[in-house]
Structures are given as structure tokens and as C-alpha cells.
Amino acid sequence: MIRKYLIAGLFTLLPLVVTVWILKAIFTTLVGIFRVPLTWLAHGTQMSDPPLWALGLFSGLATLLLLLLVGALVGNFVGRQLVRWLDELMRYVPVVKTIYGSTRQLLGAIQSGRGGSFKEVVLVEWPHPGSFTLGFVARHDCSWAVPGGETMVAVYVPTAPNPTSGYVVMVEAAKVRPVDLSADQALTWAVSGGVIAPTGKAEP
Template identity: 35%
Template structure:
């Protein structure tokens, strides 16, 4: 009986957690759309507000609205006028106290992470942490720059993010010599699965010849 219960649990638990996460995310997005409807009801005519409230009652309409806004925004900012408007918007927010600190920091991080030409979170490596002889998976986020370089030895260094498990959204920031990290052939998705599962989900096997050579 115990064996069958565990087997059934292993079948339904991943599905239940997946559904719960999707329902939570959908409710969050729908809640944002509902807030927009409440704000719009103060300025729009009654007819338009009635239509928006009918749409708000449909599950998932918030997600569709968010995708539409993201798509239209992406189309708008890819031309010259959109780029100019975006620069003016950034300049405006850059002159508002408190807001400029938060906005500029978040924008810099997001531009670095999602830039197609950046290297942040595109390489998984092994690094000795938190002590010699103990290894963990880390992600290369870039190279140290500015004042940091003046205080580091002359050899090349890399900036690493060491995520915690099972929650990889928290972690530690390290600066280590490039020669002390071991590049991995696995992609970032496989590395994250291995971390989130606390090592239960094994990464794909890679032939020794396919492994990435240590960086100079």
C-alpha cells in the first residue's frame, strides 16, 4: 500500500505544483488588470468601463492584455521615434529623487541580463565554495570593472552568482580568478534544474571530449 501511495504521489505532485504556480501567476496578472480597470473607471465613460469590467470577469484576460502591451511596446520602441521617446522617459525618471535610484539600478540590471549581446547567466561553472574541497555550481555574470579591478591581482577575474537551493533567487556574489573556475558543458537550464532539485535531478551526461576546456 505504501509503495502504491508513493508512486501515485510522484505522478500527481509535479502536476499539482505546476497548476498551483500557474494559477497563482494568472491571478497575479489578472489582479494587475483589475487595478487598471478600477483606475480607468475614474476617467473613462460608463460604457467603456462596463466593457472593461466584463473583460475583467474573464479568467486569463489579464495575461492576454499584458502580452499585448509588451508586444505593442516592443514594436513602438524599435523605431527612431520610439527610441527618442524612451530616452526622454529615462531622463525624466532620472531627475526624480528616490525614483531615479531604484529605476536606474533596475534598468541597468535588466538591460545586462536580457541583452542579446551580454554574457550574464549564459555560462555555468564549477567553483570551490564555501571552502576548499567543496564545489558548487555558479553562473558567470560578467567581469569586475571600475575600482574593483584596481584592488585585484593582475590575472583575469570573473563575477559569479552562486544560487541557493531550492530557491535560486537568493544567493551570493563572488569575484574569483578565472583560472579557479571550471566551465561546464551543460546549459543554464540544466544547471538550474540540478540546483533547484538539490542535486536529485542529475544533469545530462557529457562525454569528456565535449567538456569545455578551462579558460585561460
């Protein structure tokens, strides 16, 4: 009976604990970014060091303001030119250019809707014949990697419970079965370790 209650309590509190942990990590990161300039400003105006709640509040507001300014900036010619110069500069920095370039391409694909953009949920045999899992179509046409790969698709297979890590496999399009599920439903299934079954049926 005690073991049953412990397990029930664990599974009840675990989502809350994970959510609080993620929010705390974001809060700590924002505070760390703005702590130095805010402390320097406080000392320059003969004020005491700002409390933690003030650092968090200002950090959140400053981040939102920065995002709004950058979004407005890239909406005009001068802003787009500055972004192009930044792209060129980052591509000349060793190590950084690889991380920046791949991240930029991924976000651009998702934003513009090119390729699969992880919006198509499919059923694919993985990791061996006879075993199936859900994946996301990353792009169509793998001829750049495999001769005759025009009929192949790149499928991203997320791992549980962290779907941000996973595997990318190239599969013949005929062996990939579309599934009538949204990306959110498929991600929920992966995060839950297959416990939460999404609604929807695989197409024949």
C-alpha cells in the first residue's frame, strides 16, 4: 500500500517538478545575463544592489523588449542588411560557424515551411524490421547523400523522455506511413515514454 502511494505521488508531482526546474533554469540564465550591468548601474547611482526579484523582473522585461526590437529591426532594409553582415561574420569564426550555421538553417526551415519542417508525423520501422516508432519528416529528397535518393525522406526519430535528442534516418518514402497526428500529440507520446496514447489512426 505504501509503495502504491509513493508511486502515485511521484507521478503526480513529477510533471510539476520538471516544469519548475525548467522555469528556474530560464530565470537563472536571465538573471545571470543582466546581473552585472544592473549592479554596475546601481553602484553608479549610489543605490544598493538590486534584489533577486527585481533582477528577474527586469531581465524578463528586457528580454521581451530585445525580441521586439530585433523583430522590428529585421522588418526594414537596414535591419536585414545588418543581419546579413552578422551571418557573414559568424560564418568566418571557427567552431562557432558550424553551430550558428546549422541552427540558422534549422530555424529558417521551420519558419518558412521548407521541406518537412517536422510538421509531418509518420510511422517508420525503427530500430530494426518489425519494430515501429513515430518520427517527423525533416526533408524530402535525399539524393545529396544517397545515389537515387530522390525517393527517400529524412525522418527524425525523437528519444524519450527528451525529444530534443534523437536520430535522423533516411528511409524510402514507400516505407514511411503517414499518421493522422499533430506534432504536439507525437511529442507528448515521446515525452511520456509511450504511456500517453494520442488520438488518431495511421493511414492504410
